[in-house]
Structure formats: structure tokens, C-alpha cells
Amino acid sequence: MDYKDLADLIFPDAKPVEYYEEKYPERNLKEGAIVTRVAPSPTGSTHIGTLYQALIARTVARQSDGVFFVRIEDTDTKREVEGGIDNITGSLNYFGLGPDEGMVSGTEEKGYYGPYKQSLRKEIYQSFAKKLISEGKAYPCFCNEEELNKDREKQEKAKMRPGYYGEWARCRKVTVEDAINKIKAGESYVIRFKSPGNENRKIQVSDVIKGKVTFPENDLDIVIIKSDGLPTYHFAHCVDDHLMRTTHVIRGDEWLSSLPLHIQLFKVSGYKPPKYCHIAPIMKNDNGNKRKLSKRKDPEAGVSYFAEIGVLPEAVKEYLLNIANSTFENWRRANKDKSIEEFPFQLNKMSVSGALFDFTKLFDVSKNVISRLTAEEVYNYSNEWAQKYDNDLAKLLEDKEYSLKVFGIERNNSNKPRKDLSKWSDVKDNIIYMYEAPTEFDYDKITGEDAKRVINEYAKTFDISDDKQTWFEKMKDVAEKCGYAREVKEFKQNPDKWPGHVGYVSTVIRVTLTGRRNTPDLYEIIQVLGKDEVEKRLVK
RNA sequence: GGCCCCUUGGUCAAGCGGUUAAGACAUCGCCCUUUCACGGCGGAGACAUGGGUUCGAUUCCCGUAGGGGUCACCA
Numbered sequence: 211m212d213y214k215d216l217a218d219l220i221f222p223d224a225k226p227v228e229y230y231e232e233k234y235p236e237r238n239l240k241e242g243a244i245v246t247r248v249a250p251s252p253t254g255s256t257h258i259g260t261l262y263q264a265l266i267a268r269t270v271a272r273q274s275d276g277v278f279f280v281r282i283e284d285t286d287t288k289r290e291v292e293g294g295i296d297n298i299t300g301s302l303n304y305f306g307l308g309p310d311e312g313m314v315s316g317t318e319e320k321g322y323y324g325p326y327k328q329s330l331r332k333e334i335y336q337s338f339a340k341k342l343i344s345e346g347k348a349y350p351c352f353c354n355e356e357e358l359n360k361d362r363e364k365q366e367k368a369k370m371r372p373g374y375y376g377e378w379a380r381c382r383k384v385t386v387e388d389a390i391n392k393i394k395a396g397e398s399y400v401i402r403f404k405s406p407g408n409e410n411r412k413i414q415v416s417d418v419i420k421g422k423v424t425f426p427e428n429d430l431d432i433v434i435i436k437s438d439g440l441p442t443y444h445f446a447h448c449v450d451d452h453l454m455r456t457t458h459v460i461r462g463d464e465w466l467s468s469l470p471l472h473i474q475l476f477k478v479s480g481y482k483p484p485k486y487c488h489i490a491p492i493m494k495n496d497n498g499n500k501r502k503l504s505k506r507k508d509p510e511a512g513v514s515y516f517a518e519i520g521v522l523p524e525a526v527k528e529y530l531l532n533i534a535n536s537t538f539e540n541w542r543r544a545n546k547d548k549s550i551e552e553f554p555f556q557l558n559k560m561s562v563s564g565a566l567f568d569f570t571k572l573f574d575v576s577k578n579v580i581s582r583l584t585a586e587e588v589y590n591y592s593n594e595w596a597q598k599y600d601n602d603l604a605k606l607l608e609d610k611e612y613s614l615k616v617f618g619i620e621r622n623n624s625n626k627p628r629k630d631l632s633k634w635s636d637v638k639d640n641i642i643y644m645y646e647a648p649t650e651f652d653y654d655k656i657t658g659e660d661a662k663r664v665i666n667e668y669a670k671t672f673d674i675s676d677d678k679q680t681w682f683e684k685m686k687d688v689a690e691k692c693g694y695a696r697e698v699k700e701f702k703q704n705p706d707k708w709p710g711h712v713g714y715v716s717t718v719i720r721v722t723l724t725g726r727r728n729t730p731d732l733y734e735i736i737q738v739l740g741k742d743e744v745e746k747r748l749v750k
Numbered sequence: 751g752g753c754c755c756c757u758u759g760g761u762c763a764a765g766c767g768g769u770u771a772a773g774a775c776a777u778c779g780c781c782c783u784u785u786c787a788c789g790g791c792g793g794a795g796a797c798a799u800g801g802g803u804u805c806g807a808u809u810c811c812c813g814u815a816g817g818g819g820u821c822a823c824c825a
Binding site: 437462501565 | 763
């Protein structure tokens with residue numbers, strides 16, 4: 211009896227690997243085309259890190275005329291969450307990061323290298339595992355959890371490196387005959403990879419982002435097929451990325467230390483390993499310590515959070531691109547109207563260490579994204595957001611014609627549009643006074659009877675049909691009449707001559723009309739508010 | 751703890767042996783014919799630390815400290 215008999219006993223129905231090699235041939239792409247993917251597990255809401263990886267992967271694939279695909283890694287049936295795949299594909303779509311190939315919903319996929327859901331590829335993995343067993347490069351292991359734990363304890367006590375390797379790899383020494391008998395007797399087992407590595411030898415691997423990294427060789431006989439017949443991540447990665455003809459594996463750098471194992475797996479299998487790009491995670495400052503963004507603790511770790519607070523997907527992507535390649539900012543400034551797809555992204559320019567997620571910066575990016583929008587777009591997006599998250603705002607926006615005018619203030623016909631909105635949840639506060647007369651007034655410098663007088667004088671001269679210049683002059687007239695300086699400059703030269711200047715006066719009017727001291731251009735506000743409303747608000 | 755990676759202003763970061771050590775966000779001041787948002791100008795603010803190597807180190811090497819990752823039949 212030999213390895214082949216053992217392999218046949220374990221996986222009697224597995225097809226030869228040649229079948230799959232033929233079914234999934236080398237891709238016919240141009241030189242330098244990058245085939246890459248995002249490979250999330252359907253374990254709940256989509257993580258910002260997944261989005262980050264997808265953005266990067268898709269960008270480099272697009273720019274090289276390659277392929278970006280989505281593969282679902284659902285081999286851990288315990289952790290899988292209902293609707294998890296839909297959540298991922300939905301998020302990807304929402305952010306405009308849909309794939310060229312792979313899963314497009316919980317049940318649908320596209321492309322010729324599928325299935326793209328690992329649980330559907332069971333027989334493929336078994337076929338490749340069978341090959342390794344028949345070549346003596348993998349073997350069944352009958353150790354149970356208890357034995358494994360005991361060994362680990364012993365190792366820890368003896369200050370030895372824990373794990374299933376060398377002398378500790380007991381089932382490596384089980385003869386083929388014994389193994390066959392145990393299996394026939396119904397013993398439960400997993401398949402382990404027989405590592406040819408030596409802990410004392412070093413290997414140097416080259417990562418596209420991290421550069422050259424030196425590791426001890428892997429000598430752990432890791433599990434490749436679990437007792438439920440499904441593969442572990444390591445084996446699935448090797449089989450899938452070989453068969454899907456992936457050229458670049460872009461993934462979080464928590465995988466960096468498995469690199470010696472993965473490369474070994476490829477080499478022993480006789481396949482060319484892909485290029486690896488390990489990206490640093492997005493971090494969070496937690497009481498002075500950096501840690502990875504966590505879905506449990508940080509709302510911004512979940513991708514849906516940005517929809518909730520009303521930050522555009524485009525803004526999130528721009529911010530992420532900013533973190534990924536710091537040259538993006540300069541590019542954006544020089545190419546204000548270009549799509550971010552045109553940005554020449556460079557994988558090897560990515561930072562090797564994790565960046566702190568910075569809301570302030572995100573909002574700044576977002577503010578600029580919104581400033582490039584038309585009033586109509588701002589209206590549509592806010593309205594869409596309000597329908598879902600803010601009833602009060604939705605009610606305000608029911609009058610579309612008027613709202614369009616409101617959003618048009620200092621936006622339409624302006625090459626320097628306002629930048630006071632960074633998210634849709636800012637909108638209501640920002641425009642409320644255009645819909646409801648203010649009830650509280652803090653006039654700042656001019657108060658009481660003096661303020662009343664200013665308002666009365668202004669009301670006397672108010673004429674909605676004044677052009678801006680005339681309106682402006684009238685404001686100065688009011689200032690003069692009430693004893694304030696016409697010009698700010700004059701006042702500054704002689705601050706003792708007047709109790710204040712025209713700015714003080716306009717503030718009173720501004721507050722009377724809007725209830726606040728900070729607003730966009732008052733003249734435009736008055737024009738949009740209209741004669742009747744302005745006059746009503748001027749009655750004191 | 752073993753192994754691996756990282757360390758430039760508050761944050762994101764250029765830099766790759768000789769620079770007045772870029773830029774962006776944030777912050778402060780001034781200007782922008784009246785506020786605010788823009789925009790402009792300017793200010794403050796950094797090479798973790800100790801040794802080497804070198805004529806010269808932010809840049810190269812070693813140590814220390816700090817941070818991160820990883821050591822599963824999870825991905």
C-alpha cells in the first residue's frame with residue numbers, strides 16, 4: 211500500500227487536477243495586466259478595510275487592463291452570517307467598486323473562473339489535496355483537540371515554540387497502513403501539509419509594498435483540509451489564486467507572517483506564487499495607543515456608517531486614496547474635474563505602516579467633493595439621504611423649486627462655490643432659516659433700542675428689486691444714519707470716532723433675518739427669501 | 751514570550767549621504783471693498799533614543815525604547 215492508495219481512500223471521487231488546470235487556463239491578457247481580487251468572509255457588515263483593499267485592487271487592475279474579482283471566503287461555516295455576501299456585494303456596488311468577475315450578489319456570480327464562493331469549490335480543493343497526499347506531501351492527522359492542547363501546554367512550559375512540527379508532528383510518522391486502517395475504522399481526521407521547511411533556514415521574500423522581508427522557513431504542518439472537508443484559508447488561497455490565475459495578492463498585512471507558508475505551499479505544489487502586496491491597516495487612536503479599526507468599537511469601521519452620516523461614497527474613496535498614495539492630493543488639485551479612476555495609482559508607493567483614521571481630513575475631502583456638485587445634485591443627494599435618515603429635512607425639501615434656489619446660493623454662477631457642507635447630516639442646520647423664521651436673536655455688538663433702530667431704518671429703505679450694489683450702498687446709508695462708520699477701513703483708522711461700522715449694522719440685519727451671525731451672502735439670501743418673507747421678518 | 755514589521759510636526763506624509771527637512775488637514779495671525787464658508791499671504795510646529803560608519807547622517811549598520819502584526823480544524 212502506498213500514498214496513492216491512501217489518497218484514493220480519502221478522496222475516492224476527486225477529479226485529477228489536470229481537469230481543473232485545463233478548465234481554468236492561463237488568462238489571455240496583455241503584458242503586465244494585473245489580476246487581483248478582494249476576498250472577504252461573509253461575517254457581517256462590510257469593514258472599511260475591505261473597501262480599502264477593493265479600491266486599491268480595482269484601481270490597479272483597471273489601470274493595467276487586468277481583472278478585479280470578488281471571491282467569497284466562506285469556509286468557516288461557524289462564523290458565517292446570514293446575508294453576509296449580499297452585504298459585501300451591496301457595499302461594493304454602493305461605492306462603485308463592482309468587480310469584473312466573481313460574486314455580484316448572495317447567489318449570483320459572473321466570470322469563467324468560478325465558482326467564486328469557496329464553499330462551492332469543495333471538490334476542487336479535495337482534488338488538489340488528493341494530489342498532495344498521493345505524492346506524500348500531505349497526510350491525514352488523527353490528533354484531536356485535547357491532544358493538541360496538551361502538546362501546546364508542554365511546549366509552552368518548556369519554552370519551546372508551539373505548533374505541529376518536527377517531533378511534535380506525531381501523525382507524520384503514522385504509516386500508510388495504519389492511516390488506512392484508522393480511516394476505515396471511522397476515526398475522524400484532518401489533512402495536514404507535510405512541510406519541507408527548516409526553522410533554522412532563512413528565506414527572503416519580496417513584498418511589493420513592504421519590500422524585502424526575511425523570515426525563518428515555515429516548518430509547521432498546517433491543516434489544509436478540516437474535518438468538515440473544507441479547506442483552511444492557506445490552502446484555499448493557494449488553490450484558488452493559482453486556478454484563478456491571480457497575479458497580485460492584495461491583502462491586509464496581518465497575513466505577512468504567513469507568507470513563508472504560502473510561498474512554500476505554492477512551491478511544493480509546483481505553482482508560481484503570485485506577487486504579494488500587504489497593505490497596512492487603517493488604525494484608530496485609542497487612548498494614545500494605535501489599534502486596528504474595530505467593527506465592534508468604532509462605528510466608522512463599518513462601511514454603512516458613512517451612508518448614515520451622509521458622506522458621499524466618492525468622498526470616502528478620495529479620502530482612502532489619500533491614505534493609500536499621498537501624491538493623490540497634488541494630483542487632485544491639478545486635476546479638479548477628473549474622475550479618480552484616472553489617478554495614476556502606485557502600489558509600491560503605499561505606506562508600510564498603518565494610518566490613523568482622520569475624520570477631520572475626511573470631512574475636508576468631502577467638503578471639496580460636495581463643492582464640485584451642482585445645486586440640483588446637492589438637492590438630490592440630500593433629499594435621498596433625508597428620506598432615509600431625517601424626516602424633518604425631508605419635509606423641508608418637499609418644495610423642490612424653492613430648495614433648489616436655497617442650494618443655489620453662492621453655488622450657481624459661482625466659480626468659487628461655498629464649502630460649508632461636508633455631509634448631508636449638516637444640511638438641515640445649514641438651511642433651516644431659509645424655511646422657518648428665526649425665534650432667537652443675538653445681535654452681537656449692537657443691542658436693545660439701537661438694534662431696533664437699525665432694523666427700522668433698514669426696513670424703511672428695503673426694496674427687493676435693488677441690485678446688489680444699490681443694496682450695499684443702502685446698508686451703508688443705514689449705518690451712517692444710525693451713527694456708525696460707512697466703511698470698515700475708515701473705522702479701523704479712527705476707532706474712537708464711531709461706536710462701530712457697517713459690519714455691525716449688517717450683522718443686526720443678518721441676525722434679524724436668519725437668526726445667526728454666520729451665513730452666506732445676505733443679498734442672495736434676501737433674494738431667495740423674497741419680499742414678503744423679508745418684510746415679515748423685519749417687523750419688530 | 752518567539753518570530754516579523756514599523757518609528758519625520760497634533761494627523762496624513764515627501765525625502766532615499768550634503769535640503770533653509772516639501773506639501774495637505776488641523777491650529778494661530780493678517781488680507782479679501784460687511785459676517786461665515788472660500789481664496790491669498792504669513793507664523794508656530796518634526797527627523798524616538800544611544801552608539802557606530804563617514805569629511806558629513808533624517809537618510810547606512812548595531813543596540814535600546816515605543817508601537818503594530820502573528821504564533822487555530824478563524825479568515
